Amino acid sequence: MTFAPPATTVRPLSGPDELPLFQRLTYVLDHELADDLATGRRRPEWMWVALRGDRLLGRIAWWTGQPGSAPQALDFFDLDDTLPVAEREVVGKQLLETAVASVVPAGSPRPEYGRYVPPDWREDPAAREAVETRIRVMEASGARMLVERLRLEWREGTPVPTDAGRLRFRPVTGREDLLALMTPVMEGTLDAHGLDDLASGLSAREAARKHYDEDFAGLSTPREWWRIAELPDGSPVGFVVPARNNYHPMISYIGVLPEHRGHGYIDDILAEGTRVLAAQGVDRIRAATDLGNVPMARSFERLGYVNFERAFNMVWDRP
Known part of the structure; x- marks a missing residue:
């Protein structure tokens, strides 16, 4: 007898109480999720998961800066990086297309996808594989790369720049x-x-x-x-x-x-x-x-x- 793995289920969160399920995968914006849900910048129906039994294979979510409006950005898209790359891509495509069909009204433009990555992601083999897998899934859905950006920070203790007096x-x-x-x-x-x-x-x-x-x-x-x-x-x-x-x-x-x-x-x-x-x-x-x-x-x-x-x-x- 051969064993058949459980089918993959793709669905939105049933409510804010499922946030711990969503957070079984990690991303640098996780600490913002609870407050975003409380203020309406996110909605449970904009937060989707791909499950195999009780194992979280992937998650995706949209955000808005204006509560009550349509989603403005796709900013969470995480996959279980312990899965083989080919399987990750299959799960990612299923999750993306199923969630988009529900969250984005038919005929409306898809909100831009943004992802924060380590500054040395190209030099780190694991980080590069994770980033490029997501890019391939997005490209398969018709997306194109617009830009890569530097994220910068001035920190307390850094000298405050003086006025040169020219302007x-x-x-x-x-x-x-x-x-x-x-x-x-x-x-x-x-x-x-x-x-x-x-x-x-x-x-x-x-x-x-x-x-x-x-x-x-x-x-x-x-x-x-x-x-x-x-x-x-x-x-x-x-x-x-x-x-x-x-x-x-x-x-x-x-x-x-x-x-x-x-x-x-x-x-x-x-x-x-x-x-x-x-x-x-x-x-x-x-x-x-x-x-x-x-x-x-x-x-x-x-x-x-x-x-x-x-x-x-x-x-x-x-x-």
Whole structure:
């Protein structure tokens, strides 16, 4: 008599009480799950598991920064890495497609997939295999890699950057004040999300509005923290949006106008954003920049930010 292993069951959580089941696999965002469920940033019906008997083979979950809205991001996708790679891929495809069919309304765009990974994931064979397995599953479903990013952190005890005196800074006065600068910053941008928006047919103004509405909606900190950088004669040079999201103080957005690039002003503007947050007594400031945006990455490094993690983002070009 041959033994047939139990079939794989794919289903959503029945409620918050099943969170311990979901947490049998691990990821760096696990500590946020309970509060996200309590505040509505996650829902049990957005959190799915693949089970064989009582063994957790995989899990997947979506998130929103605006409770009550549709899911905005796919940010959990974990597989039991003790399974053979081929079996992991089969389980992953079944879990992904079954959950997507239920969570994402038919005909709607699939939310972007984001994953945090170790900074040396390519050099660590186990980490590389785990990352590449997930990428293959996503690609099989029609997703493509958009960007790999550096995740950076300024830590308490790092010297607070001083003001070089080349620029003066004023608070942003309103949405249009900032959009007027975000629009030209789209010219020659190295940001993959901005480039993707422009490639999709959006104008620079439309792309700027999209970033403003999507990136800043969940920021609860005062807009008086947001800064526009000017030359002594009042000419705008760029801007920075220091803020706090639901989890961390952060540099949410930063930009230099095309005509002022190449003069090192990015350091002055990042320094101002860092000073604004450091003055609040924070113990860390988070930031991120695309791996290909070398000038921005070097500016963060010069100001004492350390690369503690990487992230990659994948998108679907069709529903």
